[in-house]
Amino acid sequence: MxxxxxxxxxxxxxxxxxxxxxxxxxxxxxxxxxxxxxxxxxxxxxxxxxxxxxxxxxxxxxxxxxxxxxxxxxxxxxxxxxxxxxxxxxxxxxxxxxxxxxxxxxxxxxxxxxxxxxxxxPEAWLTAYQLLHLVGNGYAGEVVLVHAGASGVGTAAVQLARLAGAVPVVTAGSAQKVDAAVALGAAAGFLHSQGDFADGVLGYTGGHGADVILDCVGGTMWERNVRCLAVDGRWVLYGTLGGKAVQGDLLGHLLKKRGRLITSLLRxxxxxxxxxxxxxxxxxxxxxxxxxxxxxxxxxxxxxxxxxxxxxxxxxxxxxxxxxxxxxxxxxxxxxxx
Ligand SMILES: NC(=O)c1ccc[n+]([C@@H]2O[C@H](COP(=O)([O-])OP(=O)(O)OC[C@H]3O[C@@H](n4cnc5c(N)ncnc54)[C@H](OP(=O)(O)O)[C@@H]3O)[C@@H](O)[C@H]2O)c1
Incomplete structure (x- = not known):
């Protein structure tokens, strides 16, 4: 064959x-x-x-x-x-x-x-379903921040979050990708390359932040992630497209939020x-x-x-x-x- x-x-x-x-x-x-x-x-x-x-x-x-x-x-x-x-x-x-x-x-x-x-x-949707429901435990009404919102996994996660009654918000690398995610149901979208998406998420949620973050980027975004994570929020790391190394007071900031950092692989x-x-x-x-x-x-x-x-x-x-x-x-x- x-x-x-x-x-x-x-x-x-x-x-x-x-x-x-x-x-x-x-x-x-x-x-x-x-x-x-x-x-x-x-x-x-x-x-x-x-x-x-x-x-x-x-x-x-x-x-x-x-x-x-x-x-x-x-x-x-x-x-x-x-x-x-x-x-x-x-x-x-x-x-x-x-x-x-x-x-x-x-x-x-x-x-x-x-x-x-x-x-x-199969791969994108089962991954997104698993991250949202089995790992991140997202509930109706919660804010779910999906990084790479126009990616294969991201486009599935946005739709599944909406279906579950949660409020998906996204980051993406271009305005066209943000628009694509919004057309699928994202309530708001922010460019990760310009400005600070953490300010955008905090502004959109009236200071509450994201209850769940689905993060395939890792290293380059950790400070902004922890800043816009809600108190008792779950930060689900499932990829490291932005690098694996972290320098700085990650644990201190995470502890202040009583945040949970959870990692997941499917394969x-x-x-x-x-x-x-x-x-x-x-x-x-x-x-x-x-x-x-x-x-x-x-x-x-x-x-x-x-x-x-x-x-x-x-x-x-x-x-x-x-x-x-x-x-x-x-x-x-x-x-x-x-
Ligand atoms: N853990 C698991 O079980 C599991 C399962 C499946 C997939 N994954 C991971 O999920 C991620 C997405 O997979 P996919 O197949 O959906 O990918 P994809 O469709 O190729 O989309 C990935 C997108 O990530 C963004 N990106 C790439 N490098 C970046 C960086 N340095 N900083 C910020 N954003 C970056 C880009 O979008 P922008 O232009 O918007 O930046 C890119 O188009 C991958 O890391 C993959 O390995 C993990």
């Missing part, structure tokens, strides 16, 4: 479409014929050799796919049937024509979504944890994607690339140009009933 190979870790030019053996579904796994995958920042780190897959997992890049069921492996207990449209959260292996997935990590594609849209759902979690997350998301969020005319939740697609152009897709992401998800079509003819 065709797959994206990285023979030598490095830049986007090191991504090569080659031929590798087709996986066979093991006990409890379903083989998916992939229509599309979507990019994640983790892919760019793995390409550079900085984020290896968990032990025993595929070393092919790609954390999410949508496609059709090609084969149901031995011991599968769920209702999955050949040709069914599915999407899946992966530990790796998505940049390929076929991927074998534990059945617990499969989700049915909601009727209103194409497979191209569905490929943009390294156990299969059981991910299965519980997929179940919760399927029951409580997936139904809101279904209305084809006015869905409460919708995946935001920035752009669609062909598999042969995977290097260009990575460059696009690393230049911070995307608003929403970058989708890559793996098997154009596998439309799965679209």
């Amino acid at each position: 065709l797959a994206v190979c990285v023979d030598v870790p490095g830049g986007p030019e090191n991504l090569r479409v080659g031929t590798v053996p087709k996986p066979r579904p093991k006990d409890g796994e379903v083989l998916i014929k992939v229509h599309a995958t979507a990019l994640n920042r983790a892919d760019t780190l793995q390409r550079r050799g900085l984020y290896p897959p968990p032990p025993g997992e595929s070393d092919i890049l790609g954390l999410e796919v949508a496609g059709t069921v090609a084969e149901v492996g031995p011991g599968v207990r769920g209702p999955w049937v050949p040709e069914e449209r599915v999407m899946a959260l992966l530990c790796g292996g998505g940049y390929a024509e076929y991927v074998a997935v534990p059945e617990e990590l499969l989700l049915p594609v909601p009727p209103g979504l194409t497979l191209c849209q569905a490929a943009a759902v 390294s979690r156990s299969l059981q944890y991910k299965a519980d997350l997929v179940k919760a998301f399927s029951e409580r969020a997936l139904p809101f994607f279904t209305d084809p005319h006015q869905p409460a939740l919708k995946p935001v697609i920035d752009s669609v690339f062909d598999l042969q152009d995977i290097g260009e897709a990575h460059k696009h992401m690393e230049a911070n140009r995307n608003k929403g998800k970058i989708v890559v079509i793996v098997t154009p003819q596998n439309q799965g009933g679209e």
